[in-house]
Amino acid sequence: MALQELTYRDALRKALADAMTENPDVVILGEEVGRYGGAYGVTKDLIKEFGAERVIDTPISEPAIVGAAVGAAMTGLRPVAELMYVDFIGMTMDQLANQAAKIRYMFGGQIGVPMVLRTQGGTGRSAGAQHSQSLEAYVMHTPGLRLAMPATVADAYHLLRMALTKPDPVVFIEHKALYTMKESVDLDAEPLDWGKAAVRREGRDLVIVTYSRQLHYCLEAARTLSARGIEATVIDIRTLNPLDFDTIRAHVERTGRAMVVSEGVMTAGVAAELSARITEECFDFLEDPVVRVAGEDIPISVSTALEAGSVPGPQLIADTALRMLAGRVPA
Amino acid sequence: MYEADLRATAGQTMAGRVGAGANTRLPELYRTMRRIRTFEERVGELFVRGQSAGSMLHLSIGEESAAAGVCAHLRDGDSFTTHHRGHGIFLARGADPARMMAEIGGKEAGYCHGKGGSMHIADMGLGHLGANAIVGGGIPAVVGAGLSARHHKTGAVSVAFFGDGATGQGILYESMNMAALWGLPCVFVCINNQYGMGTNIAQATANPNLHERAAAFGLAAETVDGLDVEAVAEAAERLVEGARAGKPAFLAVSCYRFYGHARKDKSPYRDPVEEEAGRRQDPVAFARAALIDRGLESESELDRLDTEIGSEMDATIDFTVAQTEPPLASMFRDVYAPEEPEPEPVRARIDRVLARD
Structure with missing residues (x-):
């Protein structure tokens, strides 16, 4: 169709x-x-x-x-x-x-x-x-x-x-x-399996694991990074339960760096769980600590400025990746 | 409030029922109640023998008429939910007491393979959508079952059984409102044993006429004295059949919880005089006296029946003691559907994380 x-x-x-x-x-x-x-x-x-x-x-x-x-x-x-x-x-x-x-x-x-x-x-x-x-x-x-x-x-x-x-x-x-x-x-196209993460972009330098709206911010950040010579893999986990950790592991082992991006508050959140699992299971492959980019540990304000400042955006995601790869970025 | 109940029942005689003879279901109702009473006594014994799983055992002694009277009007295909004091209701719907006792003992042979126990026993075959350890937690499921019955035109009713304690929960009112709004085949049965744990209903509400709340939502609503199982059954027949025809209902059964909230509770918060009077409101003894009084059964016939039931229930303990615990590996089973992978055990994850080459 x-x-x-x-x-x-x-x-x-x-x-x-x-x-x-x-x-x-x-x-x-x-x-x-x-x-x-x-x-x-x-x-x-x-x-x-x-x-x-x-x-x-x-x-x-x-x-x-x-x-x-x-x-x-x-x-x-x-x-x-x-x-x-x-x-x-x-x-x-x-x-x-x-x-x-x-x-x-x-x-x-x-x-x-x-x-x-x-x-x-x-x-x-x-x-x-x-x-x-x-x-x-x-x-x-x-x-x-x-x-x-x-x-x-x-x-x-x-x-x-x-x-x-x-x-x-x-x-x-x-x-x-x-x-x-x-x-x-094309809704008639064969869909990805339930419980399978989608690799939305492949790059050699780091893996960004995310879901929901933050996917779009991560892809935007990845384009910015690409212009600076850094290529990010962006994984959309799609289903948080069941969680496709195999896909995450395979890409983290290949790139050696991982960032987890979530709109939920940082403490004891989804990003914490993903970060812990990557650290435990991919420890020998990691060049840097797994970094969480997540919502601030505060309630959301009605002010549009405070609201936007409370959650990750493309700028914060890109800046964080640049700092993780500081030694490798051309000045 | 309870004293008023006692005064009301003190003036009551069986005269009104004499001659109701031939068509009476009293012998059957008595048998159901006696089986519940004896089963509950054996549950207590299982606990004393250290064979019951967990410390949470809530006996329905004194409340048997609610289970027997209402369930007498349920049929195949009907469904129900119960509360944490629901052994009697399940028995009255035809449960196998041996499998029930095994479940209470946390054994593999129990209804839920030892995972549910007393407070989470269920059986889809008998329409038991589940006992519940959350006060009021099982109530809204009957609204959903009512929607299913309407959708599939099955003619089934769904009954929520709960205690007076649940009348403090908002979910009851949300559920009754929906049932009334949509004309669903639902019945809400409040077994008012006067106590939510240690709190008397009079200390929990300014208006203990519980049926008035249901009437306010547009349900057919009655309160009946649980001393007389025939009165409970008559009210239940009216209300269950009404619900089947699309008029949801509420029935409060007034009774007295003979013993403590749970097995270890000696109810120090109750006046001994009140307890003594409460235990005289015994629906099993009342029905037994009525059977003899009305010439429906002789004392010796009833003695023989009681002894048979005693042996049947003794056997449930022997059965339970002889059963095995569920295998440890079954712990990961049934979190999700059988075709789905089981959750990874923590030990397996630790092994994987620490398996460094």
Whole structure:
């Protein structure tokens, strides 16, 4: 099929519509998903196509939205629960971490909870401290939950379609600053496997490991670095659980330098986990300490200047790489 | 509040039920309750013998009528969730007491292969979507099961069982609101044993008429005296059938928790006089007296039944003691689906990191 120009939002919507057409047990439930069309428009008009019994507008009750999805998934539906902002995940943490994540294990493998929790996070819309966080570490820290964070339009489509075939609960975190991003994609092309990292750029000097919106900042930084004679490999891990560490290891062993870039706060975050693993497993190959470039250990401000300053950007990523390779950069 | 209950039941006689004879389900309800009572006594014995896994054992002695009365109106395909005091409900739905006891003992032969135990026992075959150790945690799952029943037009109902303690949790109200809003086949059964751990319901709410809360959300809502299992069963029949027809319901069953919160709790926070009065509100003894009084069973027939049940439940302990613990390697199983790789053990990772050439 020919390439088509799609936004990240349209790709997500198409993934939901295609899954609902293919599988009559797929239902969506969440706040404003029906008549309103989703706070960010991802479910726009799906209610017209699939009806109010499959695109279910709920009261503002995040714990029960997730809890109902758990019960639905255990009794034969394929629910997609929507959490309007990942910042509300604390409201749902019992249903997510104590119920959805542990049911298969606690019950000795009798049943799984094949549900998807769609949500979005990150900075970029001056939305303040309670609507701008990157809380993926909460999810990654909970065994039993799968975690996907698409950075590209093609992944928005394919990862969501794949998430809807997985036997275990998947938390699917979109980035609010990517919804309007456009790409030409061929949705019929063979997608990359679930759980496989994407090497978005190859270079000999260092590896930058990242995901979600920071991928685009890393690629921008890599172009800057290239102009200075430094070639970076950029790995988009796409799914944080399962994590494709083999791809990371192979490239770190080849280049001997690694940087991990994440929008989430630095301390005890995803970057900390990745950095620890690279240090442990690639120790003999490393020329430099693994460097984390992550969100500041502070809440996000509504001021656009403070907001942008709170998270990594292309400049910080490029500057950090230049310092790591200081001895090798032509003056 | 509880004293008011006692006064109400003191004036109650069995006269109203005399002659209800031929079609009564009382013998069956009695048998279910006696099996629960005896099973729970054996659970206590397992604990005393040091054979139960963990220290968290919550007995439902005194609450048997809620399990027996409500489950009498559930059928194949229906589902339910329970709380941390849910052994009786599972038994009333047809659980094998030996596999239950083995699970409580943390043995491989248990319902969940020793991973769940008393508070996380479940069985999909019997529609048991899971016991829960989070107060109120199992409640919203019945809303999801209700959505499934509506979607697949199965006619099934889903019942959440929980204690009065869970009426302090917001998730109950979120769930009842959704069930009422969407007309789902859900029933919320509050087993009001008067205590959330050591806190009496009167110390936890200004309005202990719990059904009024459910009525405010638009559910059919009743409170019934748990001393009389037939009254519980009658109320349950109305409400369960109503729910099947799209009118979700709430039933509060008033009863008394005979013993402490968990096995080691001697309930020093309760007045002995209150405890004595509470234990007189015994639904098993009440049903037994009614069977004899109404000529449905003789004392000797009931003695024989009780002895049979005693032997059946004794055997669950022997069975459990003879079973093996799950193998250590099973620890990594069932975190994810069987076709997915198991998590890498910490020891294997350490070995890999330290294997320097």
